[in-house]
Amino acid sequence: MPLRRHSRIRSDQSKRFTEKRQRRSLISASLFLICVISWAFALSKLSSLGSFSIDSIRIYGADQDIVPTLQSSVYDAIQGSYLGIFSKSNAFIYPRKAVISAVASSSPRILSSDVSRDGWNGIVVSVSEKPPAAIVCGNLPDFSANDALSDDGDCYAADASGYLFEKMPATGGAQQYVRYYIPSLPDSQVIGTQATSSAEFTALQSFVAGARSAGIKPEAVLMKDGGEYEMYSDDPFIVVYFNDKAGLSAELSDLTAFWSHMSSRSAAAGADQGFEYIDLRYGSNVFYR
Numbered sequence: 229m230p231l232r233r234h235s236r237i238r239s240d241q242s243k244r245f246t247e248k249r250q251r252r253s254l255i256s257a258s259l260f261l262i263c264v265i266s267w268a269f270a271l272s273k274l275s276s277l278g279s280f281s282i283d284s285i286r287i288y289g290a291d292q293d294i295v296p297t298l299q300s301s302v303y304d305a306i307q308g309s310y311l312g313i314f315s316k317s318n319a320f321i322y323p324r325k326a327v328i329s330a331v332a333s334s335s336p337r338i339l340s341s342d343v344s345r346d347g348w349n350g351i352v353v354s355v356s357e358k359p360p361a362a363i364v365c366g367n368l369p370d371f372s373a374n375d376a377l378s379d380d381g382d383c384y385a386a387d388a389s390g391y392l393f394e395k396m397p398a399t400g401g402a403q404q405y406v407r408y409y410i411p412s413l414p415d416s417q418v419i420g421t422q423a424t425s426s427a428e429f430t431a432l433q434s435f436v437a438g439a440r441s442a443g444i445k446p447e448a449v450l451m452k453d454g455g456e457y458e459m460y461s462d463d464p465f466i467v468v469y470f471n472d473k474a475g476l477s478a479e480l481s482d483l484t485a486f487w488s489h490m491s492s493r494s495a496a497a498g499a500d501q502g503f504e505y506i507d508l509r510y511g512s513n514v515f516y517r
Contacts, residue, residue, distance in 0.1 A: 281317050282306055284350030290357060294335050301334035302327050302353060319345055331355060336393035336420045358393055360385035361433065363405045364423040366413030369448055369460065382415075383407070390422050390429030406436050407448040424451065428472075432457070435476045439468070442484040443491060456509075470508040479508040486514045 285302050287295045305326045306317045316323055324343050331341045331353055341355040365383040384392040386408070410423060423429060436446045439459065444466075450458040455472035470479045483506065507515040 280319055280348060281315070282319050282322060282349060282351055284346065286346060286350065286352045287355065288352060289355040290335075290338075294337060297334050298331055298338075298353065298355065301330040302351070305330040319347075319349055319351065322351065327351070327353070336391070358385075358387050360394075360396065360405055361388040362386045363396055363407040364390070364392060364413065365407055365409050366411065366415065366418070367409065368411055369407075369409050369450060382413075384418055384423075386423055386429070388430070388433065389426040390424055391426075392418055392421055392423055395419065406433075406446055408432070409448060409450045412453075431472070431476045435459075435470075435480050438480045439483060442487050444468075444483075444487060464502070466503045467505040468508065469505060473509070474511065482508055482512055482514055486516075 285299050287298050290298055306322050309315050310321075314321060316326075327343050328341050331343075332338050337357045339356045339358040341353060343351055343353050346352045363383050364386045367382050383396055385394040385396040385405075386392050408423065408429075413423065414421075432449060432451075436449065436459070439446050439461075445462045446459055447462040448460045450460075452458070457470050457472075459468040459470065460466075461468060468483065470476070470483070486506065504517045
């Protein structure tokens with residue numbers, strides 16, 4: 229009997245100890261949760277204070293005509309809050325990646341961007357606009373002045389893949405770029421589209437660059453139906469006919485070999501090359517006049 233009574237006493241003591249420890253754990257967890265909620269509430273209120281809210285967005289590196297669009301996209305990106313608690317418009321915790329993404333998608337002219345804090349209430353967005361790789365015009369070349377230029381304004385800046393991102397005249401400062409004439413180009417809603425497939429445009433750019441390296445001076449390319457092309461070289465004016473049936477790289481090889489041979493022969497004879505046209509469309513045979 230005494231042993232049984234002592235055992236029961238120890239069991240009751242152990243049970244009370246366990247219950248006491250559980251109460252302490254529950255109280256500690258409750259206090260911790262209350263502290264977390266209190267801190268979250270305090271930080272939420274702090275993040276929403278006007279003294280930390282973004283009220284200034286400065287844009288650097290962009291033309292003035294797209295600055296309002298960029299600013300508007302940034303304001304949209306910093307609206308709302310994280311988890312319904314912390315304000316995204318706080319200058320210290322604004323969503324930097326979301327801002328960069330919004331800027332990139334707001335204009336096809338943007339190449340890259342970066343964002344940094346500007347004091348207590350502002351951010352600075354630095355952007356780089358795409359440099360044109362070529363000019364694409366939706367009409368036929370005009371030879372009225374013995375030059376393959378277009379004056380109707382139906383021309384657009386294209387990047388290296390043929391993506392059209394800005395309206396641009398074919399004359400003036402744009403003459404430094406090779407121009408592609410595509411009569412089938414739509415009359416409207418052209419910006420933000422591809423002039424042609426990226427593969428075709430890249431291949432044409434390589435053809436033009438290879439011709440220039442050989443000593444020819446490409447100025448413009450007319451893109452016709454069925455993979456047929458005309459390249460216009462300046463000084464002297466020459467038309468080069470080619471197509472993609474054998475592949476542009478093969479025709480470029482034929483052109484550069486022919487040009488090198490004829491240049492050497494002309495130099496030996498002390499005469500200038502007087503071509504009207506060079507035709508590469510018939511295999512390895514090059515026809516000219």
